[in-house]
Amino acid sequence: MNPSTELELAVTGMTCASCVRRVEKALSKVPGAQEATVNLATERAQVRYDPSAGKPEDFVAAVLKAGYEARPITAQDDHARELAQARDAQAQRLRRDFLIALTLALPVFVLEMGGHLLPAWHHLIYATLGERGDWIVQFILTSAVLAGPGRRFFTDGLAALWRLAPEMNTLVALGSGAAWLYSSAAVFAAQILPEGARQVYFESAAVIVTLILLGRMLEARAKGRTGAAIQRLVSLQPQTARVMRDGQPHDVPIGRLRIGDAVLVRPGERIAADGVVIEGSSYVDESMLTGEPVPVGKTLNAPVTGGTLNTTGSFTLRIVSLGADSALARIIRMVETAQGARLPIQALVDRVTGWFVPAVLAAALATFAAWMIWSPAPALPHALVNAVAVLIIACPCAMGLATPTSIMVGTGRAAELGVLFRQGDALQLLREVDVVAFDKTGTLTLGRPALTDWMETDEAGAVHSYLDGATSGPDTAPNGTSPDVPPTLRLLASAQLRSEHPIARAIVAQARKYGFELPPVSDFQAVSGAGISARIDGHDLLAGSERLMNERGIDASKLSGTAADWARAGKTPIFVAVDGRIRAIAAVADPLQPTAAQAIAALHALGLRTAMITGDHRDTAQAVARQLGVDDVRAQVLPEGKMQAVTDMRRNGSKVLFVGDGINDAPALAAADVGLAIGSGTDIAIEAAQVVLLGKDLRGVADAIALSRATLRNIRQNLFWAFVYNIALIPLAAGVLYPAFGLLLSPMLAAGAMALSSVFVVSNALRLKTFRPARAGV
Known part of the structure; x- marks a missing residue:
């Protein structure tokens, strides 16, 4: 290859x-x-x-x-800012040209059309200027419109025609040019026209150009608003940073920052660059990047992102990435890439637009020929007016803008909600999804096991309960017959210091909350898949499953009912024996993500099925599924089995969205119809996904799907308008209603309708900016 x-x-x-x-x-x-x-x-x-x-x-x-x-x-270009500046400048030029054209065209319109409306005005003009004088004034003003504000249509349109590649400007140039040329012949070479055909259409030529300039001006203004999301992201980065050098703060332009610089961030300031906190602490508002409104606590060694807003305290960070490598720059690039994407639905538009302008030219020629053959005398003016109307009313602009404008606004709004489309076609594929499959650990759960329950027996055999789901510290820990801290936890935590297992870390973390001094351990042994044994402070400790206790001849029946209850609730029970007798039982669980249940409910409200694919034990997985309301559970699945599970769902005819965050999720993310990675997950998972959720709020999954549906609905509305507009109005402009009803479409009205069609498409796309997540009652 x-x-x-x-x-x-x-x-x-x-x-x-x-x-x-x-x-x-x-x-x-x-x-x-x-x-x-x-x-x-x-x-x-x-x-x-x-x-x-x-x-x-x-x-x-x-x-x-x-x-x-x-x-x-x-990569160094700020294309979003440059495009915004160019569009502002274009809008200003179009406004200037429109005002000039309006100033020149208005007298032409009044001179010609005023006489048809007010006979007294007609008599006044003929009494002062005369017919020829009136026509010469109209010629001068219309020529100024075409040569000045309207020149762009002729230079671009005729050049395209010369290359045998006609486009929108070509249609405008031919239409207004034909009206001007015919009218000029009627003024200065009347003898070449039949007696009844000596009429002028200067007002059509002048007003056509003016109305199309008006439409393009309104379109440019509206298009300028489509990139507002990127502009907001670009504006997040401050222009200077307060760098600590020689112990003193110095204001330094962003362009002069270096990796490793220490930057002081005060309350209310935006963070200048990606880094880690090396001094101080604060809460940082990351809502513009993640969509999550609650500020995030930042302490020593915590990562911070350039462009986010420091709220309360002050801190110093060390810069770890700058420029194109920064998180903000990568996000902007992803949004720009998604906005420039081409959806599968665009293929239909491409096929049509490939022949559209040539077809319009052919239709205009056929209209001219038909009126010349069958029109009542004088045939030439009728043939000209209707051919010009066909040229002017055709609007490939609307078709060209229908899809990309909606994509641009939709993906921009998604970015504001913390959803990034790495691949634009995911915007359309998401709409077709009918099953949303989640990884469990780190996605539906926090991925950080915590000690949630502890029950202990004293020397007399009485059972005391501690924690009962709380993990915050000793002041809330006792919740039973004993006000004391659980003494056996000190021994267990000492033994678990030797282990790197997540459950061990959860036990040690809770012991440190109680302020325990952890004594040294001897004779430590890990019992594969079952538990640990160790000698601590002269005591023999054994911790692990009920099966391990039974194998060592220790009676655990007194606490086995509690263990079963905890297991059904999705918790992992751990029996603790000291000197050959059961002394305690602990429960460790991975807490659910705070918004997981709301996210599942929101997906069900969208009519979607949900699934969970996990390597955890089936009982634990089923317990989590019951708490969240997940429809389908695939448990005890190896990492490579996740991909197979997704593939099996697709083979059964489902369109699958897989949501995950870990390295072991990457194959499943790639195998799904659409992969969505949690932005707090690993880089490998993010690279394998088509959509990235910047924060941890899982409701963003439903937001992404709902926004996908809204965007595709908006695109279909735009395409329907663009196609139906042309299908309906081109025949009308050609005069199909004239034989039955005597109705003709003026070229001026055709120009107005054409201009409004593009404005309608862009304005309709801008409605996506008002998209709100449907979370009421969730």
């Missing part, structure tokens, strides 16, 4: 779907090109090519030859 690399280009000058198609064809023809996609909304092209056969400058040259401008985008 040939090696490949990717190139991203900023492309300017595109106005409609035909432009997109043309640029893609030009890029695809470059030697070495393997795949090329172009996005009208983001004005970017993504090319995968063989570097041994092609170079970046070859692709830039191909775009230039196609009639557009292009430049490579590097």
